[in-house]
Amino acid sequence: MPGFLRENSWPLAASVVLHGLLAAALLLTAFISSNQHLPTLQPLPIDAVVVDSKVLRAAQRAQAERAEQEVARARAAAEAKAAADVEERAAEEAKVAAAKQSEAQAQAEAQAQAEAQTNAARQAKAANQVKTAETANAIEDARRAAAARKILEAKQAIAEAKQAAEARQAAEARQAADAKQAAEAKQAADAKRAADERAKQEREAELRRQLANEEHVSAVESGPLRDRYITLLRNRIQHAWIKPPSATAGIDCVVEVTQVPGGEVTDARVTQCNGDAAVRQSIENAVYRASPLPDPPDPALFERNLVLRFRPNE
Amino acid sequence: MNRQLAVVALIGLVMFCPRTWAELVVEVTHGQDDAIPIAIVPFNSPEEAAASFDVAQLVSDDLTRSGRFKTMARNDMIDQPHVGTNIGFDDWRRLNNDYIVVGQVQVQGADRFNIVFELYNVLNRQRLLGYQISANKAGLRLASHQVADMVFQKILGVRGAFATRIAYISVLGHLPDKTYQLIVADADGMNPRVVMDSKEPLMSPAWSPDGQSLAYVSFEERLPTVYVQILKTGERRRVSARAGVNQAPAWSPDGKMLALTLSTRDGNLDIYTLDLATHALTRITDDPGIDTEPQWSNDGQSLYFTSDRAGGPQIYRIGIHPGDKPRRLTFQGAYNARPRLSPDESQLAFVTQEDGAYHIATMDLRGRGDVQVLTHGRFDVSPSYAPNGAVILYASRDRGRGVLALVSADGRVQERLVSSEGEVQEPAWSPF
Numbered sequence: 001m002p003g004f005l006r007e008n009s010w011p012l013a014a015s016v017v018l019h020g021l022l023a024a025a026l027l028l029t030a031f032i033s034s035n036q037h038l039p040t041l042q043p044l045p046i047d048a049v050v051v052d053s054k055v056l057r058a059a060q061r062a063q064a065e066r067a068e069q070e071v072a073r074a075r076a077a078a079e080a081k082a083a084a085d086v087e088e089r090a091a092e093e094a095k096v097a098a099a100k101q102s103e104a105q106a107q108a109e110a111q112a113q114a115e116a117q118t119n120a121a122r123q124a125k126a127a128n129q130v131k132t133a134e135t136a137n138a139i140e141d142a143r144r145a146a147a148a149r150k151i152l153e154a155k156q157a158i159a160e161a162k163q164a165a166e167a168r169q170a171a172e173a174r175q176a177a178d179a180k181q182a183a184e185a186k187q188a189a190d191a192k193r194a195a196d197e198r199a200k201q202e203r204e205a206e207l208r209r210q211l212a213n214e215e216h217v218s219a220v221e222s223g224p225l226r227d228r229y230i231t232l233l234r235n236r237i238q239h240a241w242i243k244p245p246s247a248t249a250g251i252d253c254v255v256e257v258t259q260v261p262g263g264e265v266t267d268a269r270v271t272q273c274n275g276d277a278a279v280r281q282s283i284e285n286a287v288y289r290a291s292p293l294p295d296p297p298d299p300a301l302f303e304r305n306l307v308l309r310f311r312p313n314e
Numbered sequence: 315m316n317r318q319l320a321v322v323a324l325i326g327l328v329m330f331c332p333r334t335w336a337e338l339v340v341e342v343t344h345g346q347d348d349a350i351p352i353a354i355v356p357f358n359s360p361e362e363a364a365a366s367f368d369v370a371q372l373v374s375d376d377l378t379r380s381g382r383f384k385t386m387a388r389n390d391m392i393d394q395p396h397v398g399t400n401i402g403f404d405d406w407r408r409l410n411n412d413y414i415v416v417g418q419v420q421v422q423g424a425d426r427f428n429i430v431f432e433l434y435n436v437l438n439r440q441r442l443l444g445y446q447i448s449a450n451k452a453g454l455r456l457a458s459h460q461v462a463d464m465v466f467q468k469i470l471g472v473r474g475a476f477a478t479r480i481a482y483i484s485v486l487g488h489l490p491d492k493t494y495q496l497i498v499a500d501a502d503g504m505n506p507r508v509v510m511d512s513k514e515p516l517m518s519p520a521w522s523p524d525g526q527s528l529a530y531v532s533f534e535e536r537l538p539t540v541y542v543q544i545l546k547t548g549e550r551r552r553v554s555a556r557a558g559v560n561q562a563p564a565w566s567p568d569g570k571m572l573a574l575t576l577s578t579r580d581g582n583l584d585i586y587t588l589d590l591a592t593h594a595l596t597r598i599t600d601d602p603g604i605d606t607e608p609q610w611s612n613d614g615q616s617l618y619f620t621s622d623r624a625g626g627p628q629i630y631r632i633g634i635h636p637g638d639k640p641r642r643l644t645f646q647g648a649y650n651a652r653p654r655l656s657p658d659e660s661q662l663a664f665v666t667q668e669d670g671a672y673h674i675a676t677m678d679l680r681g682r683g684d685v686q687v688l689t690h691g692r693f694d695v696s697p698s699y700a701p702n703g704a705v706i707l708y709a710s711r712d713r714g715r716g717v718l719a720l721v722s723a724d725g726r727v728q729e730r731l732v733s734s735e736g737e738v739q740e741p742a743w744s745p746f
Contacts, residue, residue, distance in 0.1 A: 230340050233340045234340050234341065234342060237340065237342050238342050238343070238344045238346075239346065240346075241342060241344070241346060242346050242347075242348045242349075242350050242412075243346065243347065244469070244470045244471055244472075245470060245471070245472055245704065246470075246471045246472070268438075276471045277471060278468075278469060278470050278471025278472075279471065281435065281469070284437070284438060285412055285435070285437050285438075286342075288437035288438060289412070289437065306340060307340070308340045308341075308342055309340070309341045309342065310342045311341060311342070311343055312342075312343060312344065313343045313344075
């Protein structure tokens with residue numbers, strides 16, 4: 001045994017150092033990503049279910065793919081383990097023996113693996129691009145609320161993926177003597193880290209854009225433009241309201257309105273009302289009669305859901 | 315009404331609610347008093363019914379006359395569906411209709427018809443009514459008024475009064491061949507029937523609360539006498555024929571008593587109540603001035619009346635129990651008379667004089683007693699509320715001739731009833 005160690009001291013040392021570096025890098029990545037959650041982000045109301053489910057489906061798909069890969073790898077590892085001696089020491093010996101394979105062969109295989117990894121990385125990147133495109137659509141459709149939640153979910157997915165990678169790496173570390181496997185794992189991790197890094201950067205950029213947009217929105221929402229929008233809506237609806245005789249002072253009714261961009265009213269329902277059926281009906285009719293509702297002075301003010309309060313003061 | 319009121323602008327806040335509604339809260343404080351646009355599509359009628367009667371036209375006329383609706387002209391209709399499933403809602407909405415009525419008249423047998431109709435909200439496509447009314451040919455008119463009543467009530471929340479009746483006095487010819495007729499007609503003035511006619515004056519018809527009888531004053535015995543007549547049978551009885559004046563009968567809400575004006579021997583007019591079963595007479599007012607034109611409150615505990623005890627005629631209210639003191643209600647102007655209480659007692663309608671002309675006015679009984687002058691003819695008198703309180707019927711003059719006219723209780727809508735020949739006076743609207 002000491003003779004064996006002496007004979008193979010160089011590859012063994014290289015292998016140990018490599019794995020040490022790998023483990024450190026993974027820990028660092030996990031640490032960074034766990035600190036990446038922005039404490040200011042809170043779940044915002046979502047009104048575009050379609051977009052949400054798309055994002056969710058993409059995340060689920062990615063997760064499932066990773067899980068499958070993991071299962072495959074675990075199986076391969078188990079087989080390799082079974083093929084080798086059950087004893088850890090024997091396994092190590094087997095691994096060391098494997099490391100003794102000719103350098104040329106190792107390099108050739110490493111190159112083949114590298115090509116495969118490059119392809120995998122390219123695919124991952126393409127997948128990321130698709131995801132980015134979807135995200136861009138999501139911004140348009142659902143604005144910052146949906147996007148913010150999507151980012152959160154994506155980050156969770158990354159965290160989960162990293163945990164999975166860690167577990168995988170731990171499993172692989174146990175059969176670390178296989179230099180070929182180690183090189184493959186390292187390259188895979190490198191490619192993945194690179195891809196993750198790119199994705200993270202893109203998402204951060206996205207987030208910054210969203211935050212800037214939100215700042216704009218909150219600036220508009222508290223300003224005079226918002227008052228003007230409310231005045232526009234009120235004038236339009238007052239003009240359309242034909243009051244029944246029972247709509248006297250003291251009537252207080254709330255109607256929830258759904259509009260689509262362009263102002264077309266798709267739904268109007270009186271929720272609370274101390275008036276009679278005629279009053280309720282006149283109010284719902286007023287909203288439909290006012291359709292299309294006026295455009296907001298700033299598109300950021302558009303609200304899909306409006307609450308109108310009818311309180312005749314005469 | 316809303317003209318002089320300022321807009322109260324309360325600005326709501328955007329809130330993130332648990333239901334994930336981003337809400338923009340808008341406060342609406344005003345509405346229009348516009349007429350509601352509605353399309354009454356001609357009914358699909360078999361020839362024997364169509365020849366005698368156009369249901370949709372009558373419904374349309376009723377709703378238009380109420381002032382609350384504007385009905386679509388038939389020429390403008392691009393389609394004439396007869397059942398709800400054939401309504402192209404988008405088209406009717408594009409033509410600015412909020413509601414649509416479709417229907418048909420079906421033959422059920424010899425002189426038996428079914429009016430089948432549906433009311434839809436065009437804006438949300440909801441079916442609001444679906445009814446059928448059975449009638450013979452002669453009953454199609456009344457059944458059509460009932461259709462209008464149902465539509466009116468469903469949309470406005472106020473019971474329609476189209477299927478009710480009015481009574482009035484018609485004066486035909488000239489002396490010495492003058493004839494007085496007591497007439498009962500449909501609320502739209504159509505279908506008049508003579509209840510009583512006389513060579514001597516007839517006056518002051520008053521409906522019993524059950525709508526079965528009329529009380530009125532007749533001079534057929536040269537002296538004013540109060541009669542009560544049952545409409546269906548024509549049977550009548552003399553209820554007050556005292557020496558001097560017997561006038562202005564008014565039924566108590568329970569139909570058991572009449573309030574009326576009688577004179578003492580020296581010609582002083584005061585208000586009495588007469589128990590129709592026992593003929594017991596109770597004096598309500600005792601004043602040297604003229605007290606007349608009584609009208610009961612809904613609880614039967616007090617009477618509104620006209621009195622000139624303060625100089626000119628003004629309106630007062632007095633409890634019917636011994637010792638109750640009258641309270642003066644009108645102070646604006648030198649002449650306020652003929653009080654009539656709205657069915658919900660929120661308003662008093664009366665005749666007021668301005669610059670020598672007589673107008674119909676109302677006084678708010680719930681708030682500060684605001685007076686609103688509703689009509690501006692030269693001789694608008696004898697107001698009478700529709701049983702739903704939405705409209706006031708009154709007597710007016712058109713080119714020197716007595717006619718009947720309508721004004722909505724808020725003064726917004728004025729209509730003239732088709733008047734038959736002769737002079738028309740003293741209208742009284744029936745109960746439901």
